Amino acid sequence: MSGPKLPHDSSDLPQDSGVAQTAENKLGKGTTGITRRGFLKGAGVTAAGTALLEGARAFGREAAATRGEHPEGVREFGPGPVAVTLQVNGKERVIHIEPRTTLADALRLEMAMTGTKVVCDRGACSACTLLMDDIPINSCMTLAIDAVGHQVTTIEGLTESSEGHSMQAAFLKHDAMQCGFCTPGMVMTCSALLKKNPKPTEDDVRLATAGNLCRCGTYPRIFAATLEAAGVSDSESTHNA
Amino acid sequence: MATTKIPSSTGVSPDAAQDMAGDGMKTVMMPVGVPGYTLRQEPRTMPATQPPVLPINADLKFIGKSPERWDGPAKVSGRARYTADIQLPGMLYAKFVDATVPHAKVISVDTSEAEKVAGVKGVFVIENLLGSAKLLNPSLEVSKYPIVRYAGQPIAAVAATNPQIAEDAAKLVKVKYDVMPFVVDMDQARRADAPMVFPGPANQAGTAGGGGGAADVPQTGNIHGPSVHTRGDIEQGFKDADVVVEEHYTTQVQVHNALESHGVVADWKPDLLTVWASTQGTASVREGLAGFFNLPKSQVRVITEFMGGGFGAKFGPGNPGVVAAALSKQTNAPVRLMLDRKEEQLSVGNRPSSDQTLRIGAKKDGTLTAIHLVSYGTAGCGTGAGCAGPATNMYKYASLRTEESDIFTNAGPATAFRAPGHPQGAFALEQTIDELANRLGMDPLDLRDKIDENSARRVEREIVRNSAIWKSRHATPNVDHGHIKRGVGVGQAVWYRNISMDSAAEVRVHQDGSVEVLSAVQDIGGGLKTVMAQILSEQFGVPPQQVSVKIGDTNYPVGPNSGGSVTTASLTPAVRDAAWNAAQNFLASIAPALGAQPDDLVLANGEVSSKSGKFQPISFRSAAAKMNTSEVSAQARRIPDYDRKAYETYGGVDVAEVEVDMEIGLIRVKRILAVHDCGRPMNPKQTMNQINGGVIQGMSYALYENRLIDSDYGLMVNANLDRYQIAGSREIPQIEVQLIQSYIGQSSTDASGIGEPGGIIGTPAAIANAFYNATGVRIRSLPMTPAVVLAALANTSQQKETA
Incomplete structure (x- = not known):
């Protein structure tokens, strides 16, 4: 499948780990990711927690718990907390989490980075969108350990960048928000679109945001803001605000 | 009265007329009508203390303009902290145990296995369920636990040190059901032999945002109603008609799906219960919790700085609010309880379905002679499926009859x-x-x-x-x-x-020239914070982004619950009146230093000037430095509408x-x-x-x-x-x-x-x-x-x- 760099080398994954095409193909090009449920199914969920089999090199240091006999080079992690090293917004962060922790929960609960929102918790609304190596992903469907070795950019990190500033300024100018709960995910998705396609059409913006749900109905403003950030048009007049 | 059928809203007074006759009143001309079409001036009588009449938007500098959303920078950067984002030291995470069957008596709830899980700090079993209709005669059902009337009804909750443990432990709670026959299809529920959702008459209370159905109506089987309203004689009306149109319509159940789910963070301390709530009414949550736990309202504080959408479903503490507070009390720790998306769709509200037969008679020239609406709808195990508002209030008709029934x-x-x-x-x-x-x-x-x-x-x-x-x-x-x-x-x-008289605000002016406005009201996404800032800008000449807007906290003066589209109509006059009064207090405070009488001073366009030309106009900021105290303030509440x-x-x-x-x-x-x-x-x-x-x-x-x-x-x-x-x-x-x-x-x-x-x-x-x-x-x-x-x-x- 052609497309951007895979977020994960599939040889790292345990068998039947649930590698699947992501439900929402935001950029109109094939991306490959890991569905959380598929992965959990593959790894085996128990009421007490989830143990994961993984190549040890995925972790910043050795796991706290090791048990059972496995083929050489494969170890079992969990169900207790393990240390994981993540690269978030250009900084190295070491956290102790159960292996089943999603990237969204790791950010929100372990790093107090609550700009990333969790709404549906199953990849159906994209409120939790962030960038992994510049590819927008649903962080509720990505395990934190799958982000090891990748550059994670959240809304907090984007805010520090110039492309973040221009998109956020356009959102403000067009009042592309109401309650604001979808807004961080929208800003991430629209910024990622401009990185791949600096001069999008409105249809491109619609396609890119097709997985991002806004229940307040701010879509017309989001389209206008994104086109403005791209310098494609000042479409203030389209919603006669 | 049938002709002015208005959705009921607690604290909302459609006709807020009070006796305003007597002294202290003034009659002034106000703009009325649509500019470019019907604009004119009409007299209105109001208390003499009311601020000067605002001209139409074209003649204003900040009100009626569109400055950027006041809290927009916080929203686009992820800095905005919603209830789901609140983290407190030692906070526990709670998870509901939900009913897996649609209709049952709960025989037992065994929490022992859940309690053994490491990290579980508390388990709470619900004995007093909120939200559903209640039997008028509770003795028709004797049960320690609430009867399960829908799949997804919360039964218990577990609080643990992280969400994953809470979820694991919730799965270990064993609920024993005595399963009863059920009905989920409205048409089947209307049949005489349908399983009964309630064994007798039941009513659902409305919320601060409306909802709930008529209480004083007959109930036969699952049919709660009809609630009948009439005006004039429809039989005569249809006789007088040249044309009669009769049609049948059906609509489905819609689920709100606000992106932020229902939920709270509750922190129970001996002298104060503090609750961060995703709510459309900080006041309604405070009132509900104080009532449920028999606490003085002064010992309940509710905070909603940002909230991720409500659309009518978020009033009062609800089951998440009372369960989280109870768990916080039990565990001596703050507890977060946010519903997951499935629970959000099942247990905290929806728009009822409808089945309407509408018959309208008219003369050849179009004049309506009669309207007859017979409607049914299911609000699940609640009520409030009436839909006669448009038929009753949109058009002028000679006669009307509406018959609205809920189907449980x-x-x-x-x-x-x-x-x-x-x-x-x-x-x-x-x-x-x-x-x-x-x-x-x-x-x-x-x-x-x-x-x-x-x-x-x-x-x-x-x-x-x-x-x-x-x-x-x-x-x-x-x-x-x-x-x-x-x-x-x-x-x-x-x-x-509609307006709510529970609408108050305080405006403060500081010696450094900064201004702030405070109210317990919440901004549910409409942009109220921006509008409040604009009102202060118009009064003091300070740009909106420099105004401090502090809302969503019951520590501030009471605010309206945001239901029935009341918020802007109710709160903005209170804010403007408070700003005007604060400005008068401000002028009195600087008058001595300027050697002027307060009534010689005018604050307009960001400047203080002297009517008598005593001094050259000075900026608001430099005038503020002359205040004789560090702060002046004023509070105002919504007064009744001008026209009675x-x-x-x-x-x-x-x-x-x-x-x-x-x-x-x-x-x-x-x-x-x-x-x-x-x-x-x-x-x-x-x-x-x-x-x-x-x-x-x-x-x-x-x-x-x-x-x-x-x-x-x-x-x-x-x-x-x-x-x-x-x-x-x-x-x-x-x-x-x-x-x-x-x-x-x-x-x-x-x-x-x-x-x-x-x-x-x-x-x-x-x-x-x-x-x-x-x-x-x-x-x-x-x-x-x-x-x-x-x-x-x-x-x-x-x-x-x-x-």
Whole structure:
């Protein structure tokens, strides 16, 4: 499948780990990711927690718990907390989490980075969108350990960048928000679109945001803001605000 | 009174008339009408302490303009902290245990295994359930635990040191059910032999946002009603009619799906219960918790700095609020309880379905002689499915009879949902009026001009008449020949000038020239913070972004619950009055240093000047440095409306252009023109944003949304956002909003709300009428999925998709 760099080398994954095409193909090009449920199914969920089999090199240091006999080079992690090293917004962060922790929960609960929102918790609304190596992903469907070795950019990190500033300024100018709960995910998705396609059409913006749900109905403003950030048009007049 | 049927709202007083006669009053001229159409000056009598009358928006500097959303920078950067983002030291995470069956008596709840899990700190079993209707005679059901009346009803909750442990432990709670027969289909529930959802009469209390049904009505089996309202003699009315149109309509159950789920963070301390809540009413949450736990309201503090949408479903503490507070008390730790998406769809509200038979009689000239509406609807194990608002309040008629009944089913209780009863009521009414125009050979706008006395909608229809989209409409239906047929239709909205007297604000001016405004009111996304800042800017000349807006905290003066579109109409006059009073106190405070009398001083355009020319104007900031104390302040609350007679209703006119694919039954909405009024628009850009949202939610309701419950198992089969279909970016039509200014001389800001009138009421009807204009076929069932469309086109009985 052609497309951007895979977020994960599939040889790292345990068998039947649930590698699947992501439900929402935001950029109109094939991306490959890991569905959380598929992965959990593959790894085996128990009421007490989830143990994961993984190549040890995925972790910043050795796991706290090791048990059972496995083929050489494969170890079992969990169900207790393990240390994981993540690269978030250009900084190295070491956290102790159960292996089943999603990237969204790791950010929100372990790093107090609550700009990333969790709404549906199953990849159906994209409120939790962030960038992994510049590819927008649903962080509720990505395990934190799958982000090891990748550059994670959240809304907090984007805010520090110039492309973040221009998109956020356009959102403000067009009042592309109401309650604001979808807004961080929208800003991430629209910024990622401009990185791949600096001069999008409105249809491109619609396609890119097709997985991002806004229940307040701010879509017309989001389209206008994104086109403005791209310098494609000042479409203030389209919603006669 | 049948003619002014207004959704009930706690704390909302549609007629807030008090005795204002006597001393201390003044009569002044105010702008009334629509600039460019009907603008004039009319006298209004008000307390002499009221601030000067505001001119129309064109003559103002900040109010009526569209500065950027005050809290927008926090929202676009992820800095905004919502309830779901609150983290406190030692905080526990709670998870509900939900009923897995639709109807049962709970025999036992065994929490022992859950309690053994490491990290579990508390388990709570619910014995007093909120939200559902309550039996008038509780002795008909003897049970330690609440009877389960819908799958997904919360039974217990577990609090643990992290969400994963809480979820694991919740699965270990063993609930033993004595399962009872159930019914989830409304038509089956109406049958005499249907399983009974309640063994006797039951009522559901409304919320601060409305909802709830009539309480003093008969109940037979699962049929709660009818609630009957009459005016005049409909038998005579139908005898006098030259034309009678009678049609049957059905609509589905819609789920709110605010992106932030219901939930709280509760921190129970001996002297103070502090609760961060995702709510449309900090006041309602405080009142509910104080009542539930028998605490003085002064010992309950509710905070809602940001909230991720409500749409009518978020009033009072609800089950999450009381359970989290109880767990916090039990564990001596703060507890967060946020519902997951499935729970959000099952247990905290929805828009009831409807089954309406509407009969309208008219004279040849269009004059309505009689309206008769018989409606049924299911609000699950709650009530509030009435939908007679539009039929009762939109048009002038000679006689009216409405009979509204709720049908209990084993499904989650309904709550208020953005314009309760009105989208479904307008879907039937506006199609029937369209059909009547057709039968009378009249233009649909001309007929409405004849029967609609509302002055703002008359202007709005004029705007529609002159619009490109309306001019593109085929005068007769079913003109196109290809397999794609195009049509244009219109639907109108009606709403009410509700206000809440529980609306107060405090304004403070500091010696350094900074100003702040405080109120317990919450901003649920409409942009109230921006509007409050604009009001202070107009008074003090300070740019909106430099005003501090502190709201969403019951430590501040009481604010209205945001239901019924009351917030802007209720709170903004209090803010303006407080700002005016604070300015007067400010002038008194600086007068000594300026060697002037306070009444010689004027604060305008960011400057303090002397009427007598005693000194050159100085800036507000340098004047503030001359204050004789470090701070001056003033508090004000909403005073009753100026005019003691009722203000006319308001609403809007929505026009839709659709394309219908006759082969696959797909409706595409291409364009919407939404023409609306809401008194004085305080921030037009934000107001139009809300209208966009109402249009989109209305279109989504009309075409896609549908809560589906399996009749064999009683379980919702599409309880998440991947299966419950909501319009997304690719479905959004080109939306043009025309917002008119419609002054009525109601208050010191003369502003009304837009959340409910703006789009969600008129759009579904406009789409249905556009479908008729395209195809010559009526579509009388929602949602208009391809299956429903093809069934309508095949002229077969429409297949209902509601379970």
